[in-house]
Amino acid sequence: MRPLLPSADSDLYLDGFPRSANSYAFYAFKQSNPTALLAGHCHSATALASAVTLGVPAMLLVREPLACASSFTQYVPGLKLSSALRHYRRFHRRLEVHRESIFVADFADVIRDFGAVLIEFNQFAGTNFAPFVKDDVSEAAVSAMLDQANEVYAGGAAHTLARPSSSRSGVETLALSRRELRILRQCTDLYDRLRS
Helix, strand or coil: CCCCCCCCCCCCEEEEEECCCCCCHHCCCCCCCCCCCCCCCCCCCHHHHHHHHHCCCCCECCCHHHHHHHCCCCCHCCCCCHHHHHHHHHHHHHCCCHHHHHHEEEHHHHHHHHHHHHHHHHHHCCCCCCCCCCCHHHHHHHHHHHHHHHHHHHCCCCCHHHCCCCCCCCCCCCCCCCCHHHHHHHHHHHHHHHHC
């Protein structure tokens, strides 16, 4: 699962800020549309903007900012929550200008029913991708691909696993500094605007 920049030949560009169900959506899409030319997983606002410029159907994956930033700090040991929130803010601010041209899919919807997300995307973009059918077989296949990618690219580390893990914990808002709370409010406003 190497990152792939969009090109004029891409059928779909799928991307989002780290820890927004990028890997899950990438593999679930490949599971249901194995012959499609899928690009994405670059965690790049610039690449998403390029997809729009190229006329490639684009899907932006978004996640509630505190959960996303908290997960990102566990993925990158030593990264402070305030830094993760600033990165989140910068990434999403750059995409606001393209909001009407990019389909926005929320993390919770992607995890719950990516097939329904793809149906909505088809209506938005005029595409005809096969929806992902979430059942035990397809979920096991996607989980195996996630585990294999984690093994290849991160040596199987638990903190990099691209799915929920009991070894990771969230961040309590009571523990946030005033500065972090201010940045979090800005991130939450961005999140809400992009989803609306």
